[in-house]
Amino acid sequence: MNQSSIIGVIGIGAMGMGIAKNLHKRGYTLAVRDIRPEAQQEAASLGMQECDSSAALGRLADVAIVVVVNAQQIDEVLFGEQGLAQLGAKTKTVLLCSTIAPEDSIRIAQRLAERGIAAIDAPISGGPAKAEAGTMSMMIAGETSLLATLEPLLSAMAEKRFVLGAVHGDAAKAKLVNNLLAGINLVAGAEALALGMKIGLDANQIFDIIRASSGNSWVFEDRMARALRDDYAPRAFAHILTKDVTLATGMAHAAGYATPLGDAALRKYRETLERGWSELDDAAVLKTYLERG
Structure with a gap:
C-alpha cells in the first residue's frame, strides 16, 4: 500500500472527514461519498474526488474506509442497490471503522469475502481533532499479511494501533x-x-x-x-x-x-x-x- 493508491472514505461526517483531511494532507488521493451534499462539497473544495454513490467509489478506490453510524448503514453502502460491493469493483479491501456489534463485523466480513473483498475490523476512537491529526487510536483485527500490506495507511490514520489478532469481531x-x-x-x-x-x-x-x-x-x-x-x-x-x-x-x-x-x-x-x-x-x-x- 503506497500513496499512489486511491483511498475511498464512505461517511465523511466528523470522524470520516477528519480521516479524509488527514490522508489528503499526507499525499494520498482521496475519493469520498456521503449522503450530505454539503459534506461532499467541502471535500471537493479541498481537492478530493466526489462520488455520487458508494458503487462509484468502489470503481475508483483500492481501499475503502467505512465510517458510517451503524451496521444497517454499512449494509446499505456495501450491499445496497448502489453499494460498493458490485461486480467489477476495484476495491479489494474495506476497513470497517464504525462502532458495531462483533457479530455484525463477522457477518459483514463474510459477505464481503463472498465477493472477493477483504475486510479489516478496525473501529476508531479519539474524536474528530485526533482523526484529522492522525493521532487517534484504532483497534484492529484482520489477516496478518494484509495488515502488513496496509501498515503505511494504518499508521497514517492512527498513531496508536492495537492489533487483536486475525479473528473478525475481536476489535x-x-x-x-x-x-x-x-x-x-x-x-x-x-x-x-x-x-x-x-x-x-x-x-x-x-x-x-x-x-x-x-x-x-x-x-x-x-x-x-x-x-x-x-x-x-x-x-x-x-x-x-x-x-x-x-x-x-x-x-x-x-x-x-x-x-x-x-x-x-x-x-x-x-x-x-x-x-x-x-x-x-x-x-x-x-x-x-x-x-x-
Whole structure:
C-alpha cells in the first residue's frame, strides 16, 4: 500500500472527514461519498474526488474506509442497490471503522469475502481533532499479511494501533469495552459537575479542580469543557454514544456479565434522547442533570 493508491472514505461526517483531511494532507488521493451534499462539497473544495454513490467509489478506490453510524448503514453502502460491493469493483479491501456489534463485523466480513473483498475490523476512537491529526487510536483485527500490506495507511490514520489478532469481531469487542467505560465516565462526570453547580459552587472552578485532581478523565475534560460554554454542536452525537452503550451492555448481557454502572449510564443517555437532544453533542447529558427539576 503506497500513496499512489486511491483511498475511498464512505461517511465523511466528523470522524470520516477528519480521516479524509488527514490522508489528503499526507499525499494520498482521496475519493469520498456521503449522503450530505454539503459534506461532499467541502471535500471537493479541498481537492478530493466526489462520488455520487458508494458503487462509484468502489470503481475508483483500492481501499475503502467505512465510517458510517451503524451496521444497517454499512449494509446499505456495501450491499445496497448502489453499494460498493458490485461486480467489477476495484476495491479489494474495506476497513470497517464504525462502532458495531462483533457479530455484525463477522457477518459483514463474510459477505464481503463472498465477493472477493477483504475486510479489516478496525473501529476508531479519539474524536474528530485526533482523526484529522492522525493521532487517534484504532483497534484492529484482520489477516496478518494484509495488515502488513496496509501498515503505511494504518499508521497514517492512527498513531496508536492495537492489533487483536486475525479473528473478525475481536476489535469490535474491544471498542465496545472502551466505549462502555467512556459512557460511564461521561455520565459520572456530568453528575459530579451538576452536583457542584446545584450546591452553589462555581462551575468553571469545579471543572478546573476535577481536571487537576483524581476525578478527571479524558472524556470528562473534553465534553464538559464545551458544555460549560453551552456549546452542544455535535462532534459526537448523543444518539451515537447511546447506541454504543446499548451495544456494549447487550454484548455483556449476552456473555452473562452484569453491567450495573453501564445500565445506569444507558438510562441517563436514553433520558437525554427523550428530552429531544439526540442530535446534540453527547455532552448534553449535563443538560439532562441540570434540568431534572
